[in-house]
Amino acid sequence: MADIARECGITKMTVSRVLAGRGGVKASTRDKILEAAKRLNYEINTLAQNFNFNRSGFIGVATPLSAMLGSPYLAEVFKGFQLGLASNETELNFALFDTESDSFNDGAKLARLYRQKRVDGLLVVAPHTYDRFLNTLEQLHTPMVVVGETASCQSLCSVSCNDQQGVEAMCSYLFDLGHRKIAFIEGTTETTTGLRRKNAYVRFCKKRGLKNPSWYIQPGNYSMQSGRAAGLVLLRAEPRPTAIIAANDMMAYGVIESARQLNLRIPQDISIGGFDDLPTAAERFPSLTTVHQPVLEMGERSMKTLLQSLNNSEPTTGHSVMDVSLIIRESTGAVKS
Amino acid sequence: MADIARECGITKMTVSRVLAGRGGVKASTRDKILEAAKRLNYEINTLAQNFNFNRSGFIGVATPLSAMLGSPYLAEVFKGFQLGLASNETELNFALFDTESDSFNDGAKLARLYRQKRVDGLLVVAPHTYDRFLNTLEQLHTPMVVVGETASCQSLCSVSCNDQQGVEAMCSYLFDLGHRKIAFIEGTTETTTGLRRKNAYVRFCKKRGLKNPSWYIQPGNYSMQSGRAAGLVLLRAEPRPTAIIAANDMMAYGVIESARQLNLRIPQDISIGGFDDLPTAAERFPSLTTVHQPVLEMGERSMKTLLQSLNNSEPTTGHSVMDVSLIIRESTGAVKS
DNA sequence: TTGTAGGCGTTATCAG
DNA sequence: CTGATAACGCCTACAA
Numbered sequence: 001m002a003d004i005a006r007e008c009g010i011t012k013m014t015v016s017r018v019l020a021g022r023g024g025v026k027a028s029t030r031d032k033i034l035e036a037a038k039r040l041n042y043e044i045n046t047l048a049q050n051f052n053f054n055r056s057g058f059i060g061v062a063t064p065l066s067a068m069l070g071s072p073y074l075a076e077v078f079k080g081f082q083l084g085l086a087s088n089e090t091e092l093n094f095a096l097f098d099t100e101s102d103s104f105n106d107g108a109k110l111a112r113l114y115r116q117k118r119v120d121g122l123l124v125v126a127p128h129t130y131d132r133f134l135n136t137l138e139q140l141h142t143p144m145v146v147v148g149e150t151a152s153c154q155s156l157c158s159v160s161c162n163d164q165q166g167v168e169a170m171c172s173y174l175f176d177l178g179h180r181k182i183a184f185i186e187g188t189t190e191t192t193t194g195l196r197r198k199n200a201y202v203r204f205c206k207k208r209g210l211k212n213p214s215w216y217i218q219p220g221n222y223s224m225q226s227g228r229a230a231g232l233v234l235l236r237a238e239p240r241p242t243a244i245i246a247a248n249d250m251m252a253y254g255v256i257e258s259a260r261q262l263n264l265r266i267p268q269d270i271s272i273g274g275f276d277d278l279p280t281a282a283e284r285f286p287s288l289t290t291v292h293q294p295v296l297e298m299g300e301r302s303m304k305t306l307l308q309s310l311n312n313s314e315p316t317t318g319h320s321v322m323d324v325s326l327i328i329r330e331s332t333g334a335v336k337s
Numbered sequence: 338m339a340d341i342a343r344e345c346g347i348t349k350m351t352v353s354r355v356l357a358g359r360g361g362v363k364a365s366t367r368d369k370i371l372e373a374a375k376r377l378n379y380e381i382n383t384l385a386q387n388f389n390f391n392r393s394g395f396i397g398v399a400t401p402l403s404a405m406l407g408s409p410y411l412a413e414v415f416k417g418f419q420l421g422l423a424s425n426e427t428e429l430n431f432a433l434f435d436t437e438s439d440s441f442n443d444g445a446k447l448a449r450l451y452r453q454k455r456v457d458g459l460l461v462v463a464p465h466t467y468d469r470f471l472n473t474l475e476q477l478h479t480p481m482v483v484v485g486e487t488a489s490c491q492s493l494c495s496v497s498c499n500d501q502q503g504v505e506a507m508c509s510y511l512f513d514l515g516h517r518k519i520a521f522i523e524g525t526t527e528t529t530t531g532l533r534r535k536n537a538y539v540r541f542c543k544k545r546g547l548k549n550p551s552w553y554i555q556p557g558n559y560s561m562q563s564g565r566a567a568g569l570v571l572l573r574a575e576p577r578p579t580a581i582i583a584a585n586d587m588m589a590y591g592v593i594e595s596a597r598q599l600n601l602r603i604p605q606d607i608s609i610g611g612f613d614d615l616p617t618a619a620e621r622f623p624s625l626t627t628v629h630q631p632v633l634e635m636g637e638r639s640m641k642t643l644l645q646s647l648n649n650s651e652p653t654t655g656h657s658v659m660d661v662s663l664i665i666r667e668s669t670g671a672v673k674s
Numbered sequence: 675t676t677g678t679a680g681g682c683g684t685t686a687t688c689a690g
Numbered sequence: 691c692t693g694a695t696a697a698c699g700c701c702t703a704c705a706a
């Protein structure tokens with residue numbers, strides 16, 4: 001700026017005014033400055049600018065990277081973030097943090113990112129070992145929205161979906177098709193989401209008096225691979241279930257693989273249900289019956305919630321729980337009589 | 338810092354020395370300062386610190402987000418980045434930029450991130466429409482490594498794999514199994530990688546005198562969905578190929594889906610080969626014959642190359658082309674006689 | 675419409 | 691071992 005000012009025979013104050021787009025500068029002066037800026041290849045030093053404004057210009061996205069980065073779920077959430085950001089006037093970029101490394105999966109560690117001014121706010125996607133957040137909440141006062149997990153703690157802000165409603169709908173649907181031997185593959189039980197989906201299944205079985213062997217609940221970790229492994233266990237044992245509900249779509253895809261491996265037909269021999277309704281769920285073969293979760297909208301709402309509290313400098317609060325809906329496709333059918 | 342200094346009856350200069358871990362401070366003073374810092378909940382203002390050092394503390398990762406974010410390929414590359422970063426002394430974080438939005442898929446736009454001090458260096462992953470980079474190279478002088486594409490331009494720095502060698506190995510292997518009707522599904526032809534893989538296939542066919550109909554080359558965009566669509570076309574037409582090579586694993590997965598949809602057995606009715614060797618390729622059913630690309634190592638090397646030039650403040654240069662190897666699994670077999 | 679003075683929080687430099 | 695001073699590049703506030 002000083003260079004430009006010298007070139008134009010004015011002070012850098014006027015240059016600043018012009019380059020920041022504030023008015024109150026004579027047109028001829030402005031043109032001269034803009035010309036000189038272009039000629040000198042001037043680029044603003046955002047470091048100095050942000051330092052001055054006491055903001056970093058970054059929104060931090062914290063998530064277990066190795067689990068989420070390859071997942072269509074995160075891709076969709078992120079699209080939502082971008083949508084939510086689009087309406088914002090000041091430029092904000094994304095910073096990425098791995099909750100698996102550096103023991104970042106901890107409220108205090110994350111809050112430090114904010115207090116050290118590395119980020120202006122945080123979006124925490126599907127954190128595992130959710131409890132660690134709760135343990136360190138008192139000290140935080142950090143603009144932060146948790147996406148995909150429902151906070152049980154009032155001081156956190158979260159956007160999630162109605163897990164119970166979704167699993168219940170899936171269970172009822174299968175039950176009405178005549179299924180009684182319904183098995184379930186858990187997601188990571190360290191997550192509230194994983195826990196709630198499983199509990200909804202357990203509750204349904206109890207309510208309808210389904211007495212299934214305990215191994216009808218198989219562990220899983222939301223990965224396709226774990227779904228396939230669980231599917232193999234379930235489909236090889238006796239009495240073989242007639243329907244399998246996976247706690248997310250990726251695991252349901254894995255179950256489909258296992259069924260093929262065992263030469264079972266879908267849905268004639270085994271019905272398979274998922275949860276998420278990933279963009280690919282409709283395009284798979286067979287297309288997947290699943291619970292639609294408005295992931296894009298969740299991402300968008302999360303970002304907007306965060307931005308709103310940043311712009312009004314008020315704390316992030318409130319819990320949004322989005323509705324889900326059962327999407328019936330080809331992977332489920334009536335039980336063989 | 339001023340607060341701490343006042344509490345301890347010294348100047349902030351000494352506080353700075355202690356908190357930055359530089360020596361030359363009396364032990365008793367140091368302890369007093371550390372105690373006060375903890376008591377006052379002091380956190381360093383990295384904004385001011387980075388401003389002072391004229392660095393942002395961020396490595397920018399630029400990639401077409403909607404295509405890459407859900408892909409296991411990016412997950413693997415990123416793991417490599419983290420590995421490469423681990424050995425670094427100063428803390429660096431990741432900033433994420435979408436080459437699909439804001440017309441960021443352009444050398445000048447990316448360079449601006451650096452010149453505006455938003456990032457200290459850039460890792461560009463699998464850029465599409467690669468040409469746009471080349472067009473604006475002269476002006477850059479930006480620490481930048483292109484990952485997954487081989488730069489044809491000397492002034493760029495890149496880390497990629499030997500596409501030609503990989504496709505040739507796959508073709509030869511299938512040829513030796515007796516396959517003559519070998520089809521190919523292209524990746525995005527806007528990428529040099531997509532182009533080179535296709536060209537290697539074309540060259541092989543010509544060399545071995547394979548006269549295949551022109552529709553044996555099907556378009557694709559590296560997505561599973563496009564692989565499935567291309568697979569359906571190839572497997573429904575006459576003369577049906579006996580082997581299909583997809584330009585990446587995701588498309589090969591899609592071809593597997595299409596084969597199942599048409600009740601074709603793999604590999605008895607159709608052999609399928611991929612490219613990448615994603616972590617999941619071995620765990621699918623059937624497991625996928627593919628070309629192993631050392632994606633993790635490529636990510637790691639890219640990051641290390643970038644860091645090295647940052648630390649020595651010398652420009653990023655050179656082209657690494659990593660070797661690939663054919664991994665034979667269950668999805669391919671001898672042609673039926 | 676433009677200029678002057680000062681501050682943001684940190685660190686480098688050099689003097690004591 | 692510690693302190694005084696200045697600098698980084700931008701912006702606000704007020705003055706001319």
